[in-house]
Amino acid sequence: MATIRKSARSTHPAAERPHPDATRRSQRSRQAIYDAALALVGEVGYPKTTIEGIAARAGVGKQTIYRWWSSKADVLLEAFLDLGERLVEAAGEEAYTIPDTGDVAADLKVVLRATVDELRDPRFEAPYRALAAEGVVNEELGRTFVSRLLEPSLQLHADRLRAAQEAGQVRQDIDLRIALELFVSPLAQRWLQHTGPFSHAYTDTLVDYALHGLAPR
Amino acid sequence: MATIRKSARSTHPAAERPHPDATRRSQRSRQAIYDAALALVGEVGYPKTTIEGIAARAGVGKQTIYRWWSSKADVLLEAFLDLGERLVEAAGEEAYTIPDTGDVAADLKVVLRATVDELRDPRFEAPYRALAAEGVVNEELGRTFVSRLLEPSLQLHADRLRAAQEAGQVRQDIDLRIALELFVSPLAQRWLQHTGPFSHAYTDTLVDYALHGLAPR
DNA sequence: AGGCCGACAAGACGGACCGTCTCGCCAATA
DNA sequence: TATTGGCGAGACGGTCCGTCTTGTCGGCCT
Numbered sequence: 001m002a003t004i005r006k007s008a009r010s011t012h013p014a015a016e017r018p019h020p021d022a023t024r025r026s027q028r029s030r031q032a033i034y035d036a037a038l039a040l041v042g043e044v045g046y047p048k049t050t051i052e053g054i055a056a057r058a059g060v061g062k063q064t065i066y067r068w069w070s071s072k073a074d075v076l077l078e079a080f081l082d083l084g085e086r087l088v089e090a091a092g093e094e095a096y097t098i099p100d101t102g103d104v105a106a107d108l109k110v111v112l113r114a115t116v117d118e119l120r121d122p123r124f125e126a127p128y129r130a131l132a133a134e135g136v137v138n139e140e141l142g143r144t145f146v147s148r149l150l151e152p153s154l155q156l157h158a159d160r161l162r163a164a165q166e167a168g169q170v171r172q173d174i175d176l177r178i179a180l181e182l183f184v185s186p187l188a189q190r191w192l193q194h195t196g197p198f199s200h201a202y203t204d205t206l207v208d209y210a211l212h213g214l215a216p217r
Numbered sequence: 218m219a220t221i222r223k224s225a226r227s228t229h230p231a232a233e234r235p236h237p238d239a240t241r242r243s244q245r246s247r248q249a250i251y252d253a254a255l256a257l258v259g260e261v262g263y264p265k266t267t268i269e270g271i272a273a274r275a276g277v278g279k280q281t282i283y284r285w286w287s288s289k290a291d292v293l294l295e296a297f298l299d300l301g302e303r304l305v306e307a308a309g310e311e312a313y314t315i316p317d318t319g320d321v322a323a324d325l326k327v328v329l330r331a332t333v334d335e336l337r338d339p340r341f342e343a344p345y346r347a348l349a350a351e352g353v354v355n356e357e358l359g360r361t362f363v364s365r366l367l368e369p370s371l372q373l374h375a376d377r378l379r380a381a382q383e384a385g386q387v388r389q390d391i392d393l394r395i396a397l398e399l400f401v402s403p404l405a406q407r408w409l410q411h412t413g414p415f416s417h418a419y420t421d422t423l424v425d426y427a428l429h430g431l432a433p434r
Numbered sequence: 435a436g437g438c439c440g441a442c443a444a445g446a447c448g449g450a451c452c453g454t455c456t457c458g459c460c461a462a463t464a
Numbered sequence: 465t466a467t468t469g470g471c472g473a474g475a476c477g478g479t480c481c482g483t484c485t486t487g488t489c490g491g492c493c494t
Binding site: 045046129132134136137145161169175179182185186188189192194214215 | 262263264346347349350351352353354356359360362363367371378385386387388391392394395396398399401402403405406407409410411412413419422423426427428429430431432433434
C-alpha cells in the first residue's frame with residue numbers, strides 16, 4: 001500500500017492550498033503554541049526562538065505549526081493578539097478607552113502615562129519589540145502589525161482629539177491623524193530605539209509642547 | 218607537527234581576544250566585504266543575507282569576516298557607515314548642515330524634505346531599515362545605531378533650534394531634545410512602520426503643528 | 435455499529451548556514 | 465633569509481529549516 005498517494009485525491013480539483021479544515025482544529029494545541037511562543041520569546045529572545053523549539057515546548061508536532069501559520073512572526077503575532085484579548089477580558093473594558101473629563105491635556109497625559117507603564121510590562125515588552133522589528137523589515141507583516149495592533153489605539157487618540165476640537169480646545173483646521181503623532185510617535189521612538197529617558201515626566205512634557213507649540217505665543 | 222598548538226603560544230598570556238593585528242589587515246578585503254554586504258541586503262533582503270553569502274560574493278574566506286566582526290548586523294553597520302562617509306566626501310560638506318536663514322520654520326521644512334528624499338534613496342532604504350530593526354531587538358546594537366547614525370543628525374537639529382531660541386522664535390523654557398522629537402519622530406515612525414503617507418506636504422505640516430501647537434492661540 | 439476522513443504527535447530527511455578549525459599561500463617584518 | 469600572521473578556501477559537526485511519512489485518535493456519515 002502507500003504508493004498511490006496524491007493521485008488518489010479524486011475528490012478535489014487540488015485548488016485551495018492555504019487552509020485545512022478549521023472545524024477540526026485542536027484548540028488545545030493552538031493555545032499551547034501561543035503560550036510556548038510567548039514564553040520562549042520572553043526567555044531566550046526572538047532570534048533564538050525557533051519553530052522547533054515552540055513545537056517541542058508546546059508538546060506539538062512541527063507540522064501542526066506549519067499547517068496553520070506561515071512564519072515564526074505570524075505565530076507570535078497571533079499569540080500576542082490572543083494575549084491582548086485575554087488581558088482585556090480580565091481587566092475592565094474601560095481600561096481601553098481614553099477618558100473625557102473636558103480637559104484634553106489632562107486626559108492625554110493620563111493615557112500616555114498608562115502607555116508608558118504598559119510598554120514596561122515584561123509580558124509585553126519582548127514580543128511587542130520583536131513584532132515591531134519584524135514589521136520594519138517585512139512590509140507584509142508590518143502592515144498587519146499596524147492595522148491590528150497600532151491602529152485601534154491610534155483611533156482612540158483621534159477620537160479624543162476630535163472631541164477636543166469640538167470643545168474648542170484644538171484648532172479646527174488640524175489633521176487629527178497628524179496631530180496625534182506629535183505625542184505618540186516620540187513616545188514610540190524613545191521606547192523602540194532607546195533615544196532618551198522614558199518616563200511620565202517626559203510624556204507630560206510632550207503633551208504640553210504639542211498642544212501649545214514650540215514658538216512663543 | 219600540529220598537535221602542539223595553543224600551548225605553544227608562550228609569547229602572550231592569552232588575554233586579549235577581540236582584535237588581531239590591525240596593521241596587517243587587508244583593506245582590499247574589507248572594502249569588498251562592505252560592498253558585498255550592502256549589495257546583498259539590497260538584493261535579497263536582510264534576513265536572507267548570510268555571512269557565507271557575503272564571503273562568497275566578496276571573494277573572501279569566512280574566517281576573515283569572523284576575525285573582524287562579531288555578527289552580520291555588525292558588518293552591515295560598518296558597511297553603512299562607510300557608505301555614508303563616501304557619500305559625504307562625494308557631496309559637499311554643506312549637504313550635512315542645517316541652513317540658518319533666520320526663519321526656523323522654513324529651514325526645518327527644507328531639512329525634513331531632504332530627509333524624506335534621502336530615506337527614499339534605494340541605496341539607503343534596505344540597509345537602514347535592517348539596522349533599525351535589529352536595533353529594536355538587540356539593545357547593544359541599538360545603542361550603537363543611535364549614537365553613530367542618529368545622534369549626529371539629532372545634534373544638528375538641536376543646534377538649529379538653539380539658534381532659533383536665541384532669536385526669539387522658540388520659547389526659552391523648552392527642552393530642545395524633546396522639541397526636536399515633535400517633528401523628527403513622527404517622520405521616523407511613518408517611514409519605519411508605514412503608518413501613513415510620506416511626503417513633503419506631510420513634513421511641512423509637522424513643522425507647522427510643532428511650532429504653533431494644536432491648541433488655538 | 436462500522437468505516438472513513440483529516441488533524442494530530444513524533445520524528446526522519448536533505449539542505450542551508452552557523453561558527454570553528456585546518457590547510458597552504460603570501461607579504462611584511464626582523 | 466626566516467618568521468609571523470592575515471589571507472582564501474573549504475571541511476567539519478551542529479542547529480534549524482520546511483517537507484514528508486507513519487501510526488493514532490476522535491468526530492461524522494452511512
